[in-house]
Amino acid sequence: RENARSYDVFLAGCLFMGGLFFLGLFAFGRKDKATLYFSLFCLAYTYRIVGTDEYSLHHLFPTISWFVTLRLEYLSLYASVVFLGLFNYSLYPHEFNRQLMRVFVGISMVLFTVTLFAHSVFYTRLLTPFLIMVVLKLVYTVYVYVLGYKNKRSGALFSLISTFILCILGLIIISGYYFDVRPNRG
Numbered sequence: 656r657e658n659a660r661s662y663d664v665f666l667a668g669c670l671f672m673g674g675l676f677f678l679g680l681f682a683f684g685r686k687d688k689a690t691l692y693f694s695l696f697c698l699a700y701t702y703r704i705v706g707t708d709e710y711s712l713h714h715l716f717p718t719i720s721w722f723v724t725l726r727l728e729y730l731s732l733y734a735s736v737v738f739l740g741l742f743n744y745s746l747y748p749h750e751f752n753r754q755l756m757r758v759f760v761g762i763s764m765v766l767f768t769v770t771l772f773a774h775s776v777f778y779t780r781l782l783t784p785f786l787i788m789v790v791l792k793l794v795y796t797v798y799v800y801v802l803g804y805k806n807k808r809s810g811a812l813f814s815l816i817s818t819f820i821l822c823i824l825g826l827i828i829i830s831g832y833y834f835d836v837r838p839n840r841g
Contacts, residue, residue, distance in 0.1 A: 660711040667704040667711075674698035689745040696738035702731040725775055729782070733767040736789055743796050746814065750802040759792055786829050793822045 674697030681691040705712040706728050713719060737760055744751045766785055770778045800818050803811035 659708075660714055663704050663708070663711040664715075667701045670697050670704065671701045674701065687745075689742055692738050692742035692745055696735050696742055699731050699735040699738055702727055703735060706731065722775075725779075726770055729770045729778060730767060733763050733770065733785070736792075737763045737767075740792060740796075743799065743818075747799050747803045747808060747811075750799045750806065750808075755795070759788070762788060790826070790829065793825055797822060 674694045677690050677694035677697065681687065681694060684690065702712075706724060710724075713724060740756065740759055740763075744753075744756045763785075766778075766781055769781065796818055797815070800811060800815040804815050
């Protein structure tokens with residue numbers, strides 16, 4: 656368990672530093688929205704690593720309120736999925752359906768807001784429908800990247816391969832919510 660927690664803290668630190676690096680690139684560079692969205696995804700997902708599964712952050716700071724950490728767990732999920740979706744859209748705006756992206760972001764933002772203000776009994780029940788939407792969004796993202804590859808967009812093959820791997824990892828993580836499916840950390 657301590658090895659898993661150490662791994663989580665190390666991975667979260669790397670992701671956090673990567674998020675700050677890309678945020679710096681955006682702030683002092685070309686102002687590419689894809690860079691901004693990727694940095695925000697990294698920063699939002701950092702909490703998912705240390706605030707879920709082994710709850711490494713809770714182990715380091717045991718007096719953190721459950722009321723706050725449960726909300727942060729859900730908020731970081733919604734925010735990271737939105738930022739990753741916006742990142743995908745900004746890479747391939749011609750292939751990505753704009754209306755579908757608006758619906759996806761809108762639903763995620765509604766769930767984000769509900770999580771901020773509703774009771775935990777209510778907002779925790781919304782996870783399953785959201786995860787179904789995420790799976791559909793992952794499948795659609797692969798389709799968009801296939802279109803990008805067919806249209807010979809820059810970096811499309813690398814994006815397609817990395818998205819395919821991300822989809823597999825995402826499905827493993829999502830199935831871990833419902834079944835005892837976890838990667839072996841050795």
